Amino acid sequence: MSTSDSDTIATTDSTVTPVENTNRKQPFPRGFLETITSGWAERPELTPDPRAQxxxxxxxxxxxxxxxxxxxxxxxxxxxxxxxxxxxxxxxxxxxxxxxxxxxxxxxxxxxxxxxxxxxxxxxxxxxxxxxxxxxxxxxxxxxxxxxxxxxxxxxxxxxxxxxxxxxxxxxxxxxxxxxxxxxxxxxxxxxxxxxLRLIKDDYEIEQIRLAVEITARGFDDIIADLPRIVQTPRGERAVEGLFHHRARVEGNGEGYDTIAASGPHACYLHWTRNDGAVVPGDLILIDAGVEVDSLYTADITRTIPVNGTFSPIQRKIYETVREAADAAFAAARPGVKFRTIHEAAMRVIAERVAEWGLLPVTAEDALDADNGGQHRRYMVHGTSHHLGLDVHDCAQARREMYYDGILEPGMVFTIEPGLYFQIDDLTVPEEYRGIGVRIEDDILMTADGPVNLSAEIPRTADEVEAWVAGRIVTS
Known part of the structure; x- marks a missing residue:
């Protein structure tokens, strides 16, 4: 910033409370004090009609x-x-x-x-x-x-x-x-x-979340279109963050949370926000970002993208497993079922697949045992869903019986975001898995007829993502 209160505010006017640190202050001369309060046009006092909400x-x-x-x-x-x-x-x-x-x-x-x-x-x-x-x-x-x-x-x-x-x-x-x-x-x-009180969204809130999702989708398109320049930038993750920030500020109030632009092994760190790494062809980049609109409602969306436009066979296998888990969670989400059912459906897929791949010391059923299992959680430690609205993790002070053990109702908006993360130094997985992190996250509105994926227009399947990258990259 070009100026601060320590640059210029010092005055001989006794009505201004002096500031203790005066080492950079220049006193206002008497001429300034005698003229600053006059010569201003009248300011109209506006009384607008009530806003929509x-x-x-x-x-x-x-x-x-x-x-x-x-x-x-x-x-x-x-x-x-x-x-x-x-x-x-x-x-x-x-x-x-x-x-x-x-x-x-x-x-x-x-x-x-x-x-x-x-x-x-x-x-x-x-x-x-x-x-x-x-x-x-x-x-x-x-x-x-x-x-x-x-x-x-x-x-x-x-x-x-x-x-x-x-x-x-x-x-x-x-x-x-x-x-x-x-x-x-x-x-x-x-x-x-x-x-x-915020667990059930009214029509205005739903409209604002839809708007946040629409702008977020354009932010993702901006990133895809500029991938060649991002790759050439030494700290390409920062370039991703900056592109999304531009869209968020131009069309909204800003980001609803710090953007995660996690390329390569960084994608395995769930809250990677340093964003100081390179974006390297052959790696995946996990982008978790959401625009907060002027009403302060936010989106929260994650896509995992092959930097060179094509998934390797192992990347595709992991990616499509995460999508399978997301689809299972979506299918389980219905009015009248418990919120935690979403997580349980996703985790069953995760447990079954990593067991099939020989990564667990127990069977999938053993891993899914609520008291003695959990071995599969090494590769997905976070939850599958959270409520969304004014806060990215909305309604966080609600009671457990109203939230995790609560019943899904029309008007609720929440995420579905399973993932698989094989950290670069995890010796429990084959070397070819290490350093691969995948998450797919969508924003879901529950209606009387079932769930609606508000972010479904952002490519989700491996084939769709590859076509997305191929179709939007700008070459110059």
Whole structure:
């Protein structure tokens, strides 16, 4: 960044709180202080119509209110988090705050959503407290690099936010914490409830996840089209990451999580995000990436691609086994069955195939024994599915009986993502398997008629992937 608060903010105006570290500060001259607050055009106070999700967020707030009668609930958006010294990470509001307000990528740090119980016991008055935009006659306007509009651009006004979100607003200065407040992330009951509230997605949420998947698909196409240049880049994994980031920022808010661009043996490390390796013809590259759209809903998709466009026989065998496991999991997903059935179906395929290949010291049935088995999990240690939405691992604070042991219902959105990973130094597998990692991950919507693969248009079979690479590579 070209400037920071330590570059220029020092002033003789006593209304600006001095900063302790002044070694780089230049005082504002009196002439600046006398003229900076005048000569500005009038700013229109916009009061837009409520955004599309306002009716949905009102229904969500009503559900929260009904679940906590007579209790004052406080749900902060959160604030900036320090990256280093005087720089912060980009702000992202708490997912529960966004879910209940509809305020997403445009939300303001330090805002607080408050449910005040009515005296007559008829529910709650809900107020969104936020820092009102500062008048240009105030020192905050030019003297505060964190929130001053001279530095960060226009901030929303209370009336505009109230109209936009269809919710009452008040200045943050008027918020007073109470001793009996039920505070999000401090109170287990509230934290659990707002997490479980997101298990079933409404029409708006489903639409946003579909959009995230569509943009993610274009991000994968960008990578495939540029494979020749990626191969020529010493840290080709970074080139993959950068291409996806460009698409995510141009069409969305960014990535929903750190992109995994894992080529060759790196694909066997489940959360490889260093992305500092070469992309070498003959290897596979595992790309796990998802675009987060402006509403903050995200996709989460993985494809494993042969860098030179063609799977070797052993790569194809492993890849198609993973696809078989994914297809079995998809077939098992039906309304009314337990969520864990998805994982069990995928793991049966994995156990049977690695047993056939002679990689297990026991039979597949022995490995699948819930108490004494698990030998096959050496090659797939992670779960097969997780809920998806505002968080890539959505509804994470839900109770086990509502999540892993819960029942699949229409409106749920989740991943199916089996894999096989044979690490480069794993002596339990033949040498030809070592260094091969494969994962296939799709985003699934459960409907009354069964599951729908939202990411099915992104090539999945080995033949489709080879044709994808052959058809999209740009040569120049």
């Amino acid at each position: 306002a009716a949905y967020t009102a229904a969500r707030r009503a559900a929260v209110s009904a679940a906590f009668p007579g209790r004052r609930l406080v749900l902060p958006a959160g604030g900036y988090k320090q990256r280093s010294n005087d720089t912060d990470y980009p702000f992202r509001a708490h997912s529960a705050f966004t879910h209940l307000t509809g305020w997403a990528s445009d939300s303001v740090p330090d805002s607080v959503l408050v449910f005040d119980p009515r005296a007559d016991g008829s529910g709650h008055d809900v107020t969104l407290y936020l820092r009102e935009r500062a008048d240009r006659t105030s020192a905050e306007f030019y003297g505060d690099a964190t929130i001053g509009e001279f530095w960060i651009g226009p901030r929303p006004a209370l009336a505009g936010v109230a109209s936009d979100l269809a919710i009452a607003t008040a200045h943050l200065d008027h918020f007073v914490a109470g001793d009996s407040d039920v505070l999000l992330d401090d109170d287990d009951e509230l934290t659990r409830f707002v997490s479980e």
